[in-house]
Amino acid sequence: MEFDFADEQPKLLMLMYGLVAFVLVVGGLLLLLDVVPAWFARRREAQLVAASVSGTPLTRRPKQREGLFALFFLLPTLLLLTIGLVVPAIRTMLLSLMNGGSTEWVGLRNYGWMFSDSSMVRVLINTLVWVLLVPLVATAFGLIYAVLVDKARFEAIAKSLIFLPMAISFVGASIIWKFVYAYRGDGDQIGLLNQIVVSLGGEPKQWLLESPLNTLLLIVIMVWIQAGFAMVVLSAAIKAIPGDIVEAARLDGVSPWQMFWQITMPSIRPALIVVVVTLTIATLKVFDIVRTSTNGNYDTSVIASEMYNQAFRYGQNGQGSALAVFLFILVIPVVIYQIRNLRRQREG
Numbered sequence: 001m002e003f004d005f006a007d008e009q010p011k012l013l014m015l016m017y018g019l020v021a022f023v024l025v026v027g028g029l030l031l032l033l034d035v036v037p038a039w040f041a042r043r044r045e046a047q048l049v050a051a052s053v054s055g056t057p058l059t060r061r062p063k064q065r066e067g068l069f070a071l072f073f074l075l076p077t078l079l080l081l082t083i084g085l086v087v088p089a090i091r092t093m094l095l096s097l098m099n100g101g102s103t104e105w106v107g108l109r110n111y112g113w114m115f116s117d118s119s120m121v122r123v124l125i126n127t128l129v130w131v132l133l134v135p136l137v138a139t140a141f142g143l144i145y146a147v148l149v150d151k152a153r154f155e156a157i158a159k160s161l162i163f164l165p166m167a168i169s170f171v172g173a174s175i176i177w178k179f180v181y182a183y184r185g186d187g188d189q190i191g192l193l194n195q196i197v198v199s200l201g202g203e204p205k206q207w208l209l210e211s212p213l214n215t216l217l218l219i220v221i222m223v224w225i226q227a228g229f230a231m232v233v234l235s236a237a238i239k240a241i242p243g244d245i246v247e248a249a250r251l252d253g254v255s256p257w258q259m260f261w262q263i264t265m266p267s268i269r270p271a272l273i274v275v276v277v278t279l280t281i282a283t284l285k286v287f288d289i290v291r292t293s294t295n296g297n298y299d300t301s302v303i304a305s306e307m308y309n310q311a312f313r314y315g316q317n318g319q320g321s322a323l324a325v326f327l328f329i330l331v332i333p334v335v336i337y338q339i340r341n342l343r344r345q346r347e348g
Contacts, residue, residue, distance in 0.1 A: 032076055089328070095321035102317050110322035120306070126215055127302045130222070130286060135279040138223045139272065142230020146238055147260065149231070159235065163228035170225065170288030177221045178293055181207040211299035218300060221289050226282070230275045237271035238264060270345055277338045284330055303327050 099106050114120050149158045165173060182191030183206040189195040194204035208214045241264065249263050265272075287304035290296055296305040303323055311320025 029076060032073070037073075092321045092324050095317050096325045098318045098321075100314075100316040100318050106318065110318045111326070113319060114322055114326060122299055123301045123303060123306045126300065127284070129212075129215060130219060130283050130302060131280060133216075133219050134222050134226065134283040134286075135276045137219075138226040138279055139230045139234075139275050141223065141227040142232075142275065143234050143272075145227065145231040146235035147264070150235060150238055159231065162231055165225045166228045168225070170286075171292050173221055173225050174289045174292035177217075177224075178208075181217060183207065208294055208300075209298050214294065214298055214300050218289055218293055221293070222283065222286060226279055230279070233271050233275050234268060237268035241267045270341075273341055274338075277334055277341075280334050281331055284327060284334075303330075 095102055096110055097105055097107060114124075145159075145162050149155055149162070152158060168176070179190070180192045181194075182189070183194055183204055184190055186204070189198055189204050191204075191207075193207060198204055207217055245263060245267075246259075249259055254262065285304055286302060287308065290300055290302055290305040291308070294300045296302075296309060301309070304327065307320050307323035307327065309320075310316040310323060
């Protein structure tokens with residue numbers, strides 16, 4: 001197959017424009033974040049040297065000038081946040097009040113459809129099940145791993161193996177588990193789960209087609225990935241417990257079970273909250289696992305996957321935008337709780 005530059009010239013030009021734009025943007029950011037501050041620092045240093053030599057006090061910048069100076073450095077961040085976050089959020093809210101083709105205003109009809117359509121009610125229930133199970137189960141497994149592996153002989157190796165799924169993308173993990181759940185008629189099974197069932201005398205099943213079991217099996221994938229994250233955070237919190245507290249508890253003759261509930265759990269409570277909140281937000285936005293495993297079919301769809309389907313597969317921009325806004329509303333209380341919790345910890 002020969003490469004014709006004449007036929008590929010438009011693509012090459014677009015590639016060149018992209019590279020030039022990338023260089024200009026990155027170069028501009030480097031200029032703002034490196035060269036300009038260094039120039040101001042050298043200028044201020046020269047003023048300090050001149051003031052020390054002459055013996056005259058150095059004039060301080062007016063507060064108004066300092067505010068403009070700070071705004072100058074915040075401007076790139078504010079600009080990028082406005083373009084990449086604020087404007088799309090406002091546009092999505094407006095689209096959620098319009099019809100599928102974004103040609104007419106329909107008010108809150110899309111939100112009414114969200115809670116009245118039977119298939120959408122199933123999507124909301126699935127999302128609720130995900131949010132209830134994933135953070136609790138993943139945190140529980142992470143805590144068990146952290147307690148059992150702590151100060152074990154091969155602690156570093158065990159933690160590396162448990163944390164390893166975090167290094168895999170959600171898509172890669174979903175493909176791995178699709179092989180685990182794979183079904184091949186009545187012949188030899190290539191799926192690990194079906195092979196175990198057959199070896200125990202059972203019948204193989206198409207696991208990802210049976211509702212609501214398929215949703216629980218998808219949740220297993222998320223728990224498998226996130227348990228390593230929970231273990232690392234909680235293990236660090238356990239190691240941060242002061243040794244004198246642990247030693248005093250042992251001298252008082254507390255049992256391992258009492259040590260866990262009366263010493264370990266209260267001490268790592270802030271870390272537990274961080275893990276649960278982080279996993280809750282990640283679970284609300286879950287998309288890759290459902291998309292890769294079932295594409296949302298067989299009653300496994302969640303808000304994020306249904307939002308994608310409505311907006312990009314079915315051309316219903318209004319309904320897809322309404323789902324996006326609803327997902328955003330669900331995340332806000334969790335974020336506010338985490339901010340208040342961090343503020344209380346800082347003040348305490």
